[in-house]
Amino acid sequence: MVLKKESGLKIDEKELSRILRERNCKVTVPRIKILKYLLMNRVHPTAELIYREVKKELPKVSYATIYNNLNYFIENNLLKRIRLHKDYDIFDVGTHMHSHFICKKCNKVYDIPYEIHQPKKIKGHLITDMSVNFSGICKTCLKGKIKF
Amino acid sequence: MVLKKESGLKIDEKELSRILRERNCKVTVPRIKILKYLLMNRVHPTAELIYREVKKELPKVSYATIYNNLNYFIENNLLKRIRLHKDYDIFDVGTHMHSHFICKKCNKVYDIPYEIHQPKKIKGHLITDMSVNFSGICKTCLKGKIKF
DNA sequence: CTCCTTTTTTAGAACCATTCTAAATTGAGA
DNA sequence: TCTCAATTTAGAATGGTTCTAAAAAAGGAG
Ligand SMILES: [Mn+2]
Ligand SMILES: [Mn+2]
Ligand SMILES: [Zn+2]
Ligand SMILES: [Zn+2]
Numbered sequence: 440m441v442l443k444k445e446s447g448l449k450i451d452e453k454e455l456s457r458i459l460r461e462r463n464c465k466v467t468v469p470r471i472k473i474l475k476y477l478l479m480n481r482v483h484p485t486a487e488l489i490y491r492e493v494k495k496e497l498p499k500v501s502y503a504t505i506y507n508n509l510n511y512f513i514e515n516n517l518l519k520r521i522r523l524h525k526d527y528d529i530f531d532v533g534t535h536m537h538s539h540f541i542c543k544k545c546n547k548v549y550d551i552p553y554e555i556h557q558p559k560k561i562k563g564h565l566i567t568d569m570s571v572n573f574s575g576i577c578k579t580c581l582k583g584k585i586k587f
Numbered sequence: 588m589v590l591k592k593e594s595g596l597k598i599d600e601k602e603l604s605r606i607l608r609e610r611n612c613k614v615t616v617p618r619i620k621i622l623k624y625l626l627m628n629r630v631h632p633t634a635e636l637i638y639r640e641v642k643k644e645l646p647k648v649s650y651a652t653i654y655n656n657l658n659y660f661i662e663n664n665l666l667k668r669i670r671l672h673k674d675y676d677i678f679d680v681g682t683h684m685h686s687h688f689i690c691k692k693c694n695k696v697y698d699i700p701y702e703i704h705q706p707k708k709i710k711g712h713l714i715t716d717m718s719v720n721f722s723g724i725c726k727t728c729l730k731g732k733i734k735f
Numbered sequence: 736c737t738c739c740t741t742t743t744t745t746a747g748a749a750c751c752a753t754t755c756t757a758a759a760t761t762g763a764g765a
Numbered sequence: 766t767c768t769c770a771a772t773t774t775a776g777a778a779t780g781g782t783t784c785t786a787a788a789a790a791a792g793g794a795g
Contacts, residue, residue: 465761465762465763465771465772466762466763467761467762467771467772467773468761468773469772469773470772485752486752486753487752499773499774499775500773500774501773501774501775501776502752502753502754502775503753503754503755503773503774503775503776504772504773504774506752506753506754507754507772507773508772520673522670522671523670525668526751526752526782527751527752528752540709540710540712540714542712543715549710549712551709551710555703555719561688561699561721562688562697562699562726563725563726563729564688564690564697564721564723564724564725564726564729565723565724565725565729566688566721566722566723567691567722567723567724568721568722568723569719569720569721569722570719570720571703571717571718571719571720572717572718572719572720573706573709573712573714573716573717574714574715574716574717575712575713575714575715575716576712576713576715577711577712577713578710578711578712581711581712581713613741613742613743613791613792614791614792615742615743615744615790615791616744616790617743617744618743633781634781634782635781647744647745647746648744648745649744649745649746649747650746650781650782650783651744651745651746651747651782651783651784652743652744652745654781654782654783655743655744655783656743674753674780674781675780675781676781676782
């Protein structure tokens with residue numbers, strides 16, 4: 440089962456259970472709500488945003504559960520941690536390969552189509568992952584339409 | 588003045604002062620000691636290692652001074668912050684373009700010669716920096732000579 | 736050199752993202 | 766339904782980094 444790429448789609452909780460079971464992941468209510476939020480809102484969220492949003496549906500959810508599940512999703516290759524900002528991490532769900540651009544002015548992160556071939560080995564090291572990150576000034580900031 | 592690439596070279600403190608003055612950086616004793624450590628020990632150190640090592644020469648140095656100067660060097664393009672580990676950052680001095688490989692087993696970071704062309708613009712965003720990061724299992728861990 | 740102003744340093748407190756603790760709950764299989 | 770391991774929870778703790786406020790140092794002017 441391939442994870443949907445688009446944001447804002449309705450995703451049935453039954454379908455989410457199936458995605459988890461396919462990967463031998465135990466299905467729990469908080470786990471489903473967190474994954475649902477990630478899949479339906481592809482905004483490179485912080486843990487804090489995920490916490491706030493999931494709490495709307497699940498008022499008793501704790502930060503420990505959010506972090507436990509984010510780490511759990513990462514171990515199970517459903518999620519990637521992105522460390523582009525100085526002070527916090529953001530998360531990116533889904534399997535499609537792409538790279539990121541971070542704007543030094545507004546700090547927004549943009550997806551960039553990924554085009555570079557990943558080598559199998561370099562200097563004797565086995566390569567299993569590769570990421571390409573760009574930074575600079577984003578289109579919007581270049582236009583000068585946003586003041587800082 | 589191009590920063591020396593090799594590790595372990597003796598670097599005169601007079602030369603360090605000159606490097607700083609060339610970039611209009613105020614010259615101070617802790618600043619020189621920190622830069623000296625970075626230039627003579629190219630091991631992708633943590634802030635904590637830098638603190639411990641500089642403290643040997645400058646017993647009264649504080650963490651605030653270490654962090655202030657690391658951030659100062661980054662602003663002045665003498666240093667890069669590398670965010671590959673989950674729990675801490677490491678630092679990399681010098682201007683030579685290269686990428687990094689991090690081993691998922693032993694967490695060691697290796698320099699990789701950098702080969703990819705950096706585009707000037709992508710999708711309307713102005714690109715000023717690019718980084719390529721690889722991860723996987725390093726040569727040493729593959730040989731199985733180190734136990735975990 | 737001395738004087739003056741600004742920047743830097745220092746010790747320690749504070750901050751804050753993330754993890755840990757220990758008890759309660761839940762899920763999935765028997 | 767029973768059982769047990771996995772998960773969740775509230776709140777405390779951790780640890781890397783930054784902040785605070787006072788002292789020291791750098792560097793320019795005279
Ligand atoms: Mn992305
Ligand atoms: Mn390096
Ligand atoms: Zn921007
Ligand atoms: Zn290794």
